[in-house]
Amino acid sequence: MKDVLVLFYKVQLIDRNIDKLEEQRGDLPLTVEALESKLEALRNAIEEKREFKVSAAAKREENNEKTKELLENQKRAKAQLYKVRNNKEYDMITKSIDAADAEFTRLEKESEALVEQMEAADEEIAELTPQIEELEADLEHKNSELALIKENSANEEKRLLAEREKLVAQMKKSDYSLYTRVRGAKRGLAVARIRRNACSGCQTIIPAQRQLEIRRNNRMYTCEYCGRILVSSEVATEAGEKEEHA
Numbered sequence: 001m002k003d004v005l006v007l008f009y010k011v012q013l014i015d016r017n018i019d020k021l022e023e024q025r026g027d028l029p030l031t032v033e034a035l036e037s038k039l040e041a042l043r044n045a046i047e048e049k050r051e052f053k054v055s056a057a058a059k060r061e062e063n064n065e066k067t068k069e070l071l072e073n074q075k076r077a078k079a080q081l082y083k084v085r086n087n088k089e090y091d092m093i094t095k096s097i098d099a100a101d102a103e104f105t106r107l108e109k110e111s112e113a114l115v116e117q118m119e120a121a122d123e124e125i126a127e128l129t130p131q132i133e134e135l136e137a138d139l140e141h142k143n144s145e146l147a148l149i150k151e152n153s154a155n156e157e158k159r160l161l162a163e164r165e166k167l168v169a170q171m172k173k174s175d176y177s178l179y180t181r182v183r184g185a186k187r188g189l190a191v192a193r194i195r196r197n198a199c200s201g202c203q204t205i206i207p208a209q210r211q212l213e214i215r216r217n218n219r220m221y222t223c224e225y226c227g228r229i230l231v232s233s234e235v236a237t238e239a240g241e242k243e244e245h246a
């Protein structure tokens with residue numbers, strides 16, 4: 001009977017290891033995903049600044065053209081001043097010259113502001129670029145780490161599954177279906193052991209008399225509280241559980 005109990009415990013240890021591998025694999029892709037979205041955000045930020053620079057340069061060019069046009073018109077207006085015939089005409093031309101002056105000032109200010117904004121965009125791009133390079137290197141590192149872990153874990157999982165298959169072949173069908181049923185119901189932990197006088201699955205204290213019975217290793221007991229298969233620490237150790245987990 002003890003062999004049967006050890007078998008149960010061995011299968012459980014393997015299943016716990018397979019669970020751990022799956023957990024490990026689960027975390028890394030998330031880390032990589034987070035890095036990727038951060039990188040994308042930075043790249044978008046740079047792209048926006050570059051686009052801004054292009055449109056700002058176009059706007060400046062447009063302002064220059066307008067200024068040139070205004071100057072031409074103003075020059076013509078100034079020449080006309082010498083040919084005016086009455087005050088009304090003189091006032092009209094003077095007004096248009098003043099309006100052009102105001103527009104010059106406005107365009108000039110706008111262009112100055114654009115230059116400042118373009119310089120700021122340049123500075124921000126210069127700041128973001130090394131951050132992106134750093135992230136790219138980090139991501140590359142994480143990706144190769146992930147590939148390596150996936151490979152190792154796939155190999156390890158294959159080995160564990162082969163070992164598991166051998167053990168399961170030695171189990172009675174009814175024992176194995178009991179194991180899978182309890183494992184399914186108890187979130188992966190089907191077999192518990194006595195640890196500090198309690199069930200290691202639910203921490204409920206086991207009466208001394210029952211502990212004695214379990215330690216005989218001559219029949220299968222289940223925890224009265226959580227329903228897990230309950231074995232002695234001797235069985236757990238024999239199945240290969242490390243002392244530090246005891």
Ligand SMILES: [Zn+2]
Pocket residue numbers: 192199200201202203204223224225226227228
């Ligand atoms: Zn229990």
